[in-house]
Amino acid sequence: MKRLPMLVQVLIAGLVAGLVVRMLFVVFDEGGIFQMLTIPMQAPPDLVRWLAERLAWDMVFALLFLVPLLRTREHVMRGLVVGWAPALKLLVWDFPAGGLGLAGLALGIGVPFFAIFFSLLWGALAGWLLNRMEFMPPLPDEDEVESTGG
Numbered sequence: 001m002k003r004l005p006m007l008v009q010v011l012i013a014g015l016v017a018g019l020v021v022r023m024l025f026v027v028f029d030e031g032g033i034f035q036m037l038t039i040p041m042q043a044p045p046d047l048v049r050w051l052a053e054r055l056a057w058d059m060v061f062a063l064l065f066l067v068p069l070l071r072t073r074e075h076v077m078r079g080l081v082v083g084w085a086p087a088l089k090l091l092v093w094d095f096p097a098g099g100l101g102l103a104g105l106a107l108g109i110g111v112p113f114f115a116i117f118f119s120l121l122w123g124a125l126a127g128w129l130l131n132r133m134e135f136m137p138p139l140p141d142e143d144e145v146e147s148t149g150g
Contacts, residue, residue, distance in 0.1 A: 006066060009133050010126075014062025017126035018055045021118055039110040061086045062126055075127035083123020090115045 064082045095104035104111035
């Protein structure tokens, strides 16, 4: 079976991971988890527009999987590194631009924690999906190369 091109793989992984994480965010909101933890975060009323914007950014950030950030065969670990990019965008750009202060601290100390949590979860999930798609398969071990005469 022919594999998808690397660009398509990272875009799909970013999109699917973003969809799962955004659904989890809505579950945290609707299930009262944010309220229980006194975190003033909630999904906006225009959920479709919010979701479309976030998923577009998730695909943009997924392109970072194409950059050789870490020399590791484990894409979940790479995802945890890549996941800092959307976290930093939220903390340094989006929250201050929305009048919520640096890192969203105007809403409380828990906001940056959850922003980082959801971003790293996105990265780890995207990395896991790339592992499942056999994205950039690992190099053979030296023993395998010697046994095949290479």
